[in-house]
Amino acid sequence: MTTTTLSPSRPCPGAAHGPLLPVVGAGTRVPLAHGGEIPYANLDNAASAPALTAVADRVAQVLPHYASVHRGAGYLSRVSTALFEQARAQVGAFLGAGPDDVVVFTRSTTDALDLLSRAVPAGARVLVADVEHHANLLPWQRSARTTVVRGGADAGETADLLEAELATGRYALLAVAGASNVTGEVLPLRRLARAAHAAGARIAVDGAQLLPHRRVDLGRDGIDWIALSGHKLYAPFGAGALVGRRDWLDAAEPYLAGGGATLDVGHDAVRWASGPDRHEAGSPNVVGAVALAEACATLAALPAGALEAHEAALRERLVTGLGVLDGVHVVRPHPEDAVGVVTFTVPGHPASAVAAYLSAEHGVGVRDGRFCAHRFADALGLAEGGLRASTGVGTGSDEVDRLLAAVAQFVTTGPALEYGTTGGHWGPLTDARPAPESFLPSPGGGRG
DSSP states (O other): OOOOOOBTTBOOSSOOOOOSSOBTTTTOEEEOTTSOEEEOEEOBTTTOOOOBHHHHHHHHHHGGGOOOOSSOOSHHHHHHHHHHHHHHHHHHHHTTOOTTEEEEEESSHHHHHHHHHTTSOTTOOEEEETTSOGGGTHHHHTSTTEEEEOOOSSHHHHHHHHHHHHTTSOOSEEEEESBOTTTOBBOOHHHHHHHHHHTTOEEEEEOTTTTTTSOOOHHHHTOSEEEEEGGGTTOOSSOEEEEEESHHHHHSOOSSOSTTSEEEEOSSOEEEOOGGGGGOOSSOOHHHHHHHHHHHHHHHTSOTTHHHHHHHHHHHHHHHHHHTSTTOEESSOSOSSBOSEEEEEOTTSOHHHHHHHHHHHHOEEOEEEOTTOHHHHHHTTOTTOEEEEEOOTTOOHHHHHHHHHHHHHHHHTOOSSOEEEETTEEEESSOOSOOGGGSSBOTTSSBO
């Protein structure tokens, strides 16, 4: 392979692409270990995406009207209740929920899938693949009723294996991720939904990585439940949702026992509510729900195909730029269908050390490790960890080019600073950056 050196003055070939939507924090400057500052290049969107500007504006608009939700007689309480229930309807509409479906607000995808796992009828069997994020593996794996199949060489082969296992007719539920958080590969959800239903099973989708990039319609796609996280969907205010069929949820024990989930509490018995109230005990996260709904509405308003075209261009730029560098290995660079997630390694160098270098010397943020998908990462040869670059609606080609130039420098001339581990974490041995906890002013207004 011919070595190609990329630099800020020689970016990856191809047309430049700007951000698709404005996000909070764009242009925020971060310190470099050798002094000075640079705008942050956020290529860790798959872990937590920044808030859309529209979301932050909506939150600022709503906060002065925030009050108690449900059962409050005050006018602002009624306003907050209306906002909360409007958010529920907006999230349902974004996902194509039907009139008989339910939208349960949760903290995250993990929370939503744990809730669903406790609603599976007694004795029912669940099917899942080992390529899943822990959020869609561990809630099921802890049950003896679950079968975990080994994933295939690509998403299509994994779908083949799941379909073959479904055909045995032993399962009540298939749980799959819409898109891999390691490779970005998208599973053929409509095909799997048809296979599940033909075998008498239902299908639940972990939508955490898919929904920021692709539209899903429960009715059109044949999906029974989908789980999502606001912090992946440009609404990082601690809200998620489980959306789909109500029958298993209405029959299940309440996820939490507490106020708001009951119709009546006596000395010896409790009458539990049905619908979303049954699993939303306690005061709800109104601001998070409103933020999530606004993010859904903003993404839904994009022109058809704009999101897919944006991510495809950036992903191709990443894969092409990394692929021409000697000493860099891209994991599954050309899947049949994928979102903007690219994982790579620099063989001979710990992923954590490379990630620390990208941050310290170039102001680039990526994720390193096994991405809470240990079984899949190990199968891909990433037992020692990899590096994941992930794009979003706020990403532009200039950020991708900075990553590519930084990696090119690493594999050609090496880091400018010396690196080592302290407390198990990699970093430059000489670091002029302030401690992270003191970077922002303290709550009292002064530097921490």
